[in-house]
Amino acid sequence: MFACPVRWAGQAVVSPHRDDLADHIAALANSRGGTILLGVEPESGDVPGIPIDRMDDLQQFAIDIMNRVIQPEVWTALAKEWMFDFTGERRAIMRVTVPPSLLVHKSPGGYLTRLGNRNRDLPPDLLASAARRGSFISMSKLFPTPLWMT
Numbered sequence: 001m002f003a004c005p006v007r008w009a010g011q012a013v014v015s016p017h018r019d020d021l022a023d024h025i026a027a028l029a030n031s032r033g034g035t036i037l038l039g040v041e042p043e044s045g046d047v048p049g050i051p052i053d054r055m056d057d058l059q060q061f062a063i064d065i066m067n068r069v070i071q072p073e074v075w076t077a078l079a080k081e082w083m084f085d086f087t088g089e090r091r092a093i094m095r096v097t098v099p100p101s102l103l104v105h106k107s108p109g110g111y112l113t114r115l116g117n118r119n120r121d122l123p124p125d126l127l128a129s130a131a132r133r134g135s136f137i138s139m140s141k142l143f144p145t146p147l148w149m150t
């Protein structure tokens with residue numbers, strides 16, 4: 001699980017940075033999947049949350065990253081949830097659930113995977129294996145009946 005607070009400058013999200021969030025999403029998709037909690041402090045676990053009136057902006061920010069920054073695009077589940085901060089006040093957060101992918105995704109940081117609590121470069125042998133698996137899946141969608149049976 002990865003947590004990060006959300007910070008704004010005017011109408012724009014400035015933290016997490018677009019490329020950093022893209023790297024985390026792609027790394028999770030390239031490994032076993034996982035969850036990102038936006039609006040939670042990673043070190044302390046406190047919940048500064050996300051203002052309700054900014055939730056749609058944050059959702060669009062995340063969708064733009066998944067559709068335009070990561071190649072091929074990643075499909076995740078985005079959900080507004082409620083958590084309690086240390087004072088007992090209820091705060092809104094966004095849960096990004098990233099499933100493992102059969103494709104290999106490239107983000108601004110390159111081809112990444114998640115190992116423990118860190119993103120790592122996908123080793124060349126695993127990248128080649130995953131690319132072969134992804135190309136087979138793409139071909140099987142294109143030709144659902146084996147070619148020798150046609």
